[in-house]
Amino acid sequence: MTKQRLHAIVHGRVQGVSxxxxxxxMADTLDVTGYIYNQxxxxxxxxxxxxxxxxxxxxxxxxxxSPAAQVERVDFEYTQPTGEYLAFTIRFILLD
Incomplete structure (x- = not known):
């Protein structure tokens, strides 16, 4: 089956609320790959x-x-997948 890539930016109270x-x-349940990252x-x-x-x-x-989140809007687009991800992960800021 054909795959796609979703790129989304979520705005609102979405950090510090799990x-x-x-x-x-949810991504693991849906069997999608990629990542999520706090900007x-x-x-x-x-x-x-x-x-x-x-x-x-x-x-x-x-x-x-999450139950504590307050999403104001989601900006998103669909593009061609790259196949570079093996799982869905949470990315963290790397400190120098």
């Missing part, structure tokens, strides 16, 4: 690859997130 943890759980500006970036139906389900979830 948003990444809940999103990883310095307070948004959360999501890159996910999988079949279109599962990416749509993940996108719907991004509007909800």
């Amino acid at each position: 948003y990444r943890f809940f999103t990883k759980q 310095p500006d307070g948004t959360v970036e999501v890159v996910a690859e999988g079949v279109p139906q599962e990416l749509e389900r993940l996108l719907t979830f991004l509007y909800e997130g």
Whole structure:
């Protein structure tokens, strides 16, 4: 089946509320690969690859997130997948 890549930026109260943890759980359930990352500006970036139906389900979830999250908006686009991810991971800031 044909795969796609979803790139999303989630705005709102999405850091410090277990948003990444809940999103990883959903991504694992949907069998999509990629990552989620807290951006310095307070948004959360999501890159996910999988079949279109599962990416749509993940996108719907991004509007909800964790119980404590307050999502204001989700900016997203679909592009061609690269196949570079083996799993869905939570990325952390690397300190020098």
